[in-house]
Amino acid sequence: MGVGSALPEHVVTNDMLSGFLDTSDEWITTRTGIKERRVVTTETLAELSATAAKRALAMAGIEAAQLSYILCATTSADYAIPSLACQVQQMLGASCPAMDVNAACTGFLYALDMADALFARDPNARVLVIGAEAMSRLVEWNDRSTxxxxxxxxxxxxxxxxxxxxxxxxxxxxxxxxxxxRHANGNSPYAVKRERAPLRMDGHAVYRFAVPTIVRDVSAAIARAGMTEDDIDAVLLHQANLRIVDAAAQRLNIPRDKFKTNIQSRGNTSAASIPILMDELQREGHLPQGSVLALAAFGGGLTTGACVLAWGVS
Amino acid sequence: MASFEKVAQIIAEHRDIPQDNIKPETSFQELGLDSLDTVELVMSVEEAFGITIEMTGDLKTVQDVVNVIDAA
Structure with missing residues (x-):
C-alpha cells in the first residue's frame, strides 16, 4: 500500500575511510561496488524509522491509529529494551502491538513472513513492516575488511x-x-569473559554461501508463485556486495538490468537494504503498479529468505 | 581431460582470455583475479569436478588448484 525510507544526513565516502584505515577507494569499489554510505551522527534509529514509516503511511493514505501491528526488522536498535517497534509506535501515535524481529540481514524477509501470518489470522489487517539498522554501532571501525x-x-x-x-x-x-x-556485554561481576572481536565476517564463506543460496531461493520462490523467470520485472537482492549481485545475476536466467542496486551510495544496511531500495525505486518511477518483484536476502544466522510479490502502492 | 586443462578452460572462459596464456605456474594475481574472483573460480571448479575445496591462503597459482583437485 505504501513505502518510505529515511537516511542519516552524514555521507562517508571511501576517501574519508582511507583517511584512517589502510584501504583505498579503488580497493573498496572493485571488491564491493560501494562508493559511499550514510552513517548516523545525531539521529536515533527510532527517528529514522518513524520518518520512513510516516512516508509509507502517507503514501498508503492511512493513519497510524489504523495499524494492526508494527514489525521492525533490526539488529542495531537504540535500546535492548524497549524494542525499536515500540519506540516507533510511540512516535507515530499508534496503539497496536509492536515488536522487533532479528534475522540479521534477512530480517526484512522474515518480518514479511510474519506479516503474512498476521494476514492469515485477520485478512483485513494493516501491518507496518520496517527494516532499520545503525550498523555503524556494531562495526569494528579499526577492521578495514568489514x-x-x-x-x-x-x-x-x-x-x-x-x-x-x-x-x-x-x-x-x-x-x-x-x-x-557481538552483543553489548554489560558489567555483570559474574560473567566470565570470552573475548571475540566485536564484528567479524568471513567474506569468502559468506560469498560462497550467498551466491548459490540466492539462485536456489529466487528460483524456488518463482516456482512456488507458479511463474517463470520471464514473469519477473525486477529483482531486489539484499545489498551486501555488488559482486554477489553480479554473480547471482549471471546464474539466473533474468537480464542483469532487472537486478536493482543502490549499494553504491548506501553500503550494506543489513535488514534495511531491501525496503530502502524499494522506496528509492518507487520514487524514481522504476516500479510501475503491478510490477512483479522477486526479493531475496541472506545474512547472519545463517538465514535466507525470498519472495515474489506484485507491487501495488497507492 | 587432465585436471590442468579443465581448470585452464574454466579460467579462460571466466576471464575471457586465450587458454594458451594459462600455464600451471601462472598466478591468479598475474591473471588479474582478486580474492573474490578466486572464490568464484573455486566454486566453478567444485561444480565441474564434483568436489568440495577448502579455501585457504595457499591457493595462489593454477597448479595449487590442480593439486587440490588431484588430491580429492
Missing amino acids: AVLFGDGAGALVLGPGSDLKSMLVTAAGDPDPLYA
Whole structure:
C-alpha cells in the first residue's frame, strides 16, 4: 500500500575511510561496488524509522491509529529494551502491538513472513513492516575488511488486505562463525569473559554461501508463485556486495538490468537494504503498479529468505 | 581431460582470455583475479569436478588448484 525510507544526513565516502584505515577507494569499489554510505551522527534509529514509516503511511493514505501491528526488522536498535517497534509506535501515535524481529540481514524477509501470518489470522489487517539498522554501532571501525561495508538507514512498507504476495520462503542454518556481531556485554561481576572481536565476517564463506543460496531461493520462490523467470520485472537482492549481485545475476536466467542496486551510495544496511531500495525505486518511477518483484536476502544466522510479490502502492 | 586443462578452460572462459596464456605456474594475481574472483573460480571448479575445496591462503597459482583437485 505504501513505502518510505529515511537516511542519516552524514555521507562517508571511501576517501574519508582511507583517511584512517589502510584501504583505498579503488580497493573498496572493485571488491564491493560501494562508493559511499550514510552513517548516523545525531539521529536515533527510532527517528529514522518513524520518518520512513510516516512516508509509507502517507503514501498508503492511512493513519497510524489504523495499524494492526508494527514489525521492525533490526539488529542495531537504540535500546535492548524497549524494542525499536515500540519506540516507533510511540512516535507515530499508534496503539497496536509492536515488536522487533532479528534475522540479521534477512530480517526484512522474515518480518514479511510474519506479516503474512498476521494476514492469515485477520485478512483485513494493516501491518507496518520496517527494516532499520545503525550498523555503524556494531562495526569494528579499526577492521578495514568489514568497516568499509556497512551503512545506516531505515525503510518501511505498509501492507494491507489483498493477494499481492505470491510466494514466500525463509530458511535458517544456525552457525555464528561466518558472520557475527557481538552483543553489548554489560558489567555483570559474574560473567566470565570470552573475548571475540566485536564484528567479524568471513567474506569468502559468506560469498560462497550467498551466491548459490540466492539462485536456489529466487528460483524456488518463482516456482512456488507458479511463474517463470520471464514473469519477473525486477529483482531486489539484499545489498551486501555488488559482486554477489553480479554473480547471482549471471546464474539466473533474468537480464542483469532487472537486478536493482543502490549499494553504491548506501553500503550494506543489513535488514534495511531491501525496503530502502524499494522506496528509492518507487520514487524514481522504476516500479510501475503491478510490477512483479522477486526479493531475496541472506545474512547472519545463517538465514535466507525470498519472495515474489506484485507491487501495488497507492 | 587432465585436471590442468579443465581448470585452464574454466579460467579462460571466466576471464575471457586465450587458454594458451594459462600455464600451471601462472598466478591468479598475474591473471588479474582478486580474492573474490578466486572464490568464484573455486566454486566453478567444485561444480565441474564434483568436489568440495577448502579455501585457504595457499591457493595462489593454477597448479595449487590442480593439486587440490588431484588430491580429492
